[in-house]
Amino acid sequence: MIKRIASTLLLLTIVITTFGQSTEIKKLLNKQDENLSHRLDRLEKMVDDLMWHERLGDIAHVDKVYMYGPPKWKEKNPTGLGAGNPVKFWSYLFFPKNIDTNKKYPLMVLPHGGVHADFTTYYTHIVRELVSQGYVVVAAEYRGSTGYGKGHYEKIDYGGLEVEDVFASKNYMLENYHFIDKNRVGIMGWSHGGLITLFNIFEHANDYAVAYAGVPVSDLVARMGYYEDDYRALYEVDYHIGQSAHKNVEEYRRRSPAWNTHKFKNTPLLIHTNTNDNDVHVLEVEHLIKSLKADNKQFEYEIYQEVPGGHSFDRMDTKIAKEIRVKIYKHMNQYLKPEKPINNLKDIQKAGYRF
Template identity: 85%
Template sequence: MNKLLTLSLMLFLSAASAFSQKQSVESLLQTNDENLQHRLDRLEKMVDDLMWHERLGDVAYVDKVYMYGPPKWKEKNPTALGAGNPVKFWSYLFFPKNLDTNKKYPLMVLPHGGVHADFTTYYTHIVRELVNQGYVVVAAEYRGSTGYGKGHYEKIDYGGLEIEDVFASKNYMLDNYHFLDKNRVGIMGWSHGGLITLFNIFEHPTDYAVAYAGVPVSDLVARMGYYDDEYRALYEADYHIGQSAHNNVEEYRRRSPAWNTHKFKNTPLLIHTNTNDNDVHVLEVEHLIKSLKADNKQFDYEIYQAVPGGHSFDRMDTKTAKEIRVKIYKHMNRYLKPENPINNLQDIQKAGYKF
């Protein structure tokens, strides 16, 4: 009997050891895969940085500068060396090639979208259209952006201090370039960038003359309901929120524009959404619109009916997308007054091109 127990125990320990080794190998492979992905993101970022000059060099001066925002909201070790220091990040700057430093220019703040993403040449034609009109553009690679390694990636604070990073990029521009008009600053963004846009005007209502939010992420509570586990895991990671919406619904409400519309003052605001959006479901933006109305806020909006392109419907290079962007620019230009405003489709078709 004792021999049988001994043999059983040996078999159990052997199986447990094999299981533990398997887990260690799987963990090691996962870590290696994550590290490789960050390296690939860095490589992709370096290539894309070159592409900016290739694609915009004829109409714009392109620069990339290093700046900082608030300290991390969540320190793994609050007593460690460097804990509590400001978060450093890069921002892209675009200046019209014919810029005259004796004049004053409007500034456009352009936060990128994506949970973990970055500002890429995906926005080439939008930046060309802005620069051609006479805008200076700043696009922050706020905390959590990809292409800068695991450390920056894991500083993500979705709907949190990333908002202040973007605000810091605006302040940096006004502090460093005397030819910018502090009274003509606009902010525009799509998707996650739309959320950042909304929170910037909620938290800093006197700092922006006008705003546009396209297909903005508006309700993280609802979003956790209609997305899958892989997406939810991005928010539940230890370095991020660290809890599910089920376990801490208030934290997700705090990060959702639709639950914070009482903070909105009187910044001229235009909101667009699309009923066939395959990323930000129209129900999120409908909630935002209803909340703004319930709080008796003044704003403009349009719910587009199944325009081809879904989530990207007005950022594409199609005729329809350009026609919609004319509406966006007219809204922004009414308050920012660039030198060469886009007023129609013909203007937008030739913006920045040599014909």
Template identity: 35%
Template structure:
């Protein structure tokens, strides 16, 4: 009876064993064979090769940058001194182009504060839509330099593809200080930094990076990118392709976890050394509040003496965006401020913050 029972058991188990063998041949254990959806696979595929970095219309971007140059030159006349400058990055000597805006009549030697303003965008550039805020800064006595760090558009393919998000671009921006320090009327002890979105992200890194000092005495990070581990998972493959294909990264967060952590301000809150102001919006559709709130909470909990933060709840929608540009609302025709109550409040707080930490001009 025992032999019969054993035989029956073996017979009954044959289909199960065969299935297990087939599963092992087809792939990892306990996985069923599936028909590949090639269209979906193509949408989800993310390369880690620099040659697959998303291309752009480089010539069109160069033409657009020339238009921006002419607008800055024309609108600055009689209002502020405008010039195009270059300097070398401390990272590797790369030449970085920038705009420099100065008061027409400086008070005297070392009498003025100055700031580096950092544009946003994975591949963005400093454009004319920042103009009304630059004018206001200069009228308040600040010298402003706006670097088009590596990866910025309008300077051709090589500059575009040199992008190093959270890497050497941070050194590019910091190196702009050398231009400000060479101005005889700028006090090198009164230099700040400010940025929006990706620029706010760079600002945050400049104030928190370990193992080095900072030439900046204070910084404002408006709607900043905060956590690349979260952000890439939230945005998906089309966004991930702009990161995994960068030569300095070369992969997705699960492949390059430490690299993405190193490049995420959220993980360096405890290293904050200088005062920072951070403003975010709950209806931001770029740096979504799900990403922004943990950084705000961390600064409030662990750096209350250095961090000034404010969450704007559903600020008034602008003509071209919702919350992400709530404090950069501009009439695209007149290039004047398109103020909302939240924009007025954010800038009032920002100017008060810089006057407190950089001194009044």
């Protein structure tokens, strides 16, 4: 892998030196740059997979399994070989190291955030805190995730079938591990993971006992308005939505939780947002909250005022972030009943110890 990356870099240098910056050369360079980016993502993923064992091996069994979700929503060749086949993807599994398979355990479904992102050791402390309480955790690398090459990257269906990939990961766990309690399944996610969380309980209300959505992407129409051209361009490429919000506003509404709150039923839901969020502007989550209220839905929420950390305010290792996560865990735990629930700051600090 490293030799191939070095060769690619050498090729780029030779091309630039020899041919300059003609249009065709720019296309070649862009293609090489894209290929290099995917190779680097794969390499980073391999390293991070090893780090999971290093960082959680003292309290958890870590595994990674291959599963599938629905077929792609866009097929380049609908009649071609393999068209209509399920989309295959990997998921991370985390089990308490002292697990007793004669008992029943609650399951936490944990979708990662980000447009073209992945589940990384950024979430180490979150997973540690969950496993220490007695949760089994599943984290899907749903379609569009990075680290698995261009093919998986371009299967992205933002706010669409990626939601069903995460749901499929939940079903996989129930089908394959008899010690998971089907009546104690929760889902929690931040940012884009918060959007996936919301759509999971909108579409599959009876499958989740409780949910938490942190700083959730909530309104793609508004988001396209306050973000810059480069960000909007991510959604407008052919393999993605393929159109701007200006050209197809209904498609963006379809993929926005704030425009689909009528689907929400009765899953106990907690929503958090932060007024200084530098990624998901608070106006998106305010729209979500107002829409839920307008539809007479029952839920809990808190709008935090200028908490340091912005978009990551409750995922950090700071004292205030841990105090907020205690609130989150209390919300989840009253419905999922883990064996060793986190009830206070001391509990959450103890969960993070590695000695």
